[in-house]
């Protein structure tokens with residue numbers, strides 16, 4: 001959607017207004033200060049690809065360079081640059097390691113006034129450490145090119161995967177799986193103060209294990225997230241009232257989030273935590289779940305009165321006025337230009353789920369203009385699906401989609417508490433959010449990795465790479481057929 005890109009190029013990252021002050025205890029949620037990829041990526045610590053990069057980093061005295069890699073073939077290209085499949089050149093121990101390298105021509109982007117977008121994407125990538133988001137292994141400059149080395153996803157994207165399905169749509173169960181993993185990725189981004197803004201099947205890549213990786217952050221915007229404590233009187237177990245200091249399990253077991261590391265406070269033992277209703281106090285007292293919330297049982301000053309307290313870290317009032325996105329996925333508030341925040345991602349989640357289940361987007365018109373009018377004015381409707389075996393599931397999915405595709409962002413599900421509201425919807429009943437990484441995905445790419453390695457029309461048949469090939473000097477510009 002070029003017009004969007006153009007219209008956003010000069011303003012998209014200047015129009016971001018943050019109405020927040022910064023809470024020191026939560027500054028890590030939005031920290032983009034690092035100028036190089038974080039040396040620790042805990043969820044990748046056992047991975048050979050990460051080990052290979054660490055080994056290279058320790059042996060390369062002048063840092064990681066382009067000539068440490070062999071570019072194999074182009075995986076794809078986008079508005080900002082090209083993405084190449086690559087592998088490390090010299091170390092046979094790591095010859096099986098494949099990476100995706102995004103190469104951005106900084107000079108060309110500067111002319112097109114898109115450098116800022118590339119910078120923002122890089123900053124966001126640096127900060128990520130989540131199973132469903134890309135890991136940035138290394139970054140370096142080569143002449144006027146900026147190179148980002150990331151995880152390689154051999155399974156293609158969900159748009160292509162959908163075309164392979166009967167009637168070009170996923171079963172409701174498959175759509176639920178992909179939506180659930182996508183929600184976890186979005187929730188982490190929101191906690192990090194990133195509004196993604198570009199959810200669509202094309203941007204959801206499939207890893208070699210069949211799990212997803214959300215890619216492409218050049219339309220995202222950053223803001224500061226201010227966590228909020230939401231309290232509601234507790235109406236559960238009467239034993240809580242009689243034994244307030246005993247180990248009472250909270251409604252949901254807190255899980256320490258990947259990005260919180262060792263800083264999280266302990267609440268798993270004595271589950272009754274006294275928290276003064278003061279946000280700055282909360283940062284050191286709570287663990288945050290990967291669900292973007294912490295459930296605490298809190299005792300008020302009046303003895304016997306308990307509250308269920310949720311910590312919500314969602315960019316609720318962050319605002320951008322940029323007109324960015326992909327037409328069929330644009331949220332009404334993006335089109336109207338009134339200013340938008342995290343709720344746009346929940347709108348796009350509704351379109352995404354709809355497309356996966358029905359094989360088309362809900363407001364598509366004959367052309368972009370009609371699509372936009374439909375998004376603003378047309379009521380949501382669902383095509384009839386004859387003889388669906390999973391009708392009950394389908395109805396639950398429809399209910400969730402209807403709540404996501406509410407035109408008024410303030411009334412949209414997720415707009416108040418973020419992902420936690422969506423994860424509690426009936427459609428996701430039974431989903432084990434903490435263990436979804438261990439669930440068998442609907443499709444696992446068939447030995448794609450070796451297929452890639454042996455691909456005949458690749459520049460190099462990697463498995464048969466000769467010593468001469470490995471040693472041949474690297475020439476930069478010829479490889480980068482940019483734009």
Ligand SMILES: Nc1ncnc2c1ncn2[C@@H]1O[C@H](COP(=O)(O)OP(=O)(O)OP(=O)(O)O)[C@@H](O)[C@H]1O
Nearest residue numbers: 075076077078079080081083100151152153216218
């Ligand atoms: N990690 C990866 N593994 C495999 N393929 C990838 C990976 N990252 C990107 N690609 C491929 O490269 C293409 C372009 O990548 P990407 O979307 O990040 O570039 P872009 O310039 O930001 O694009 P856009 O115009 O959508 O903003 C993608 O469509 C995808 O096919």
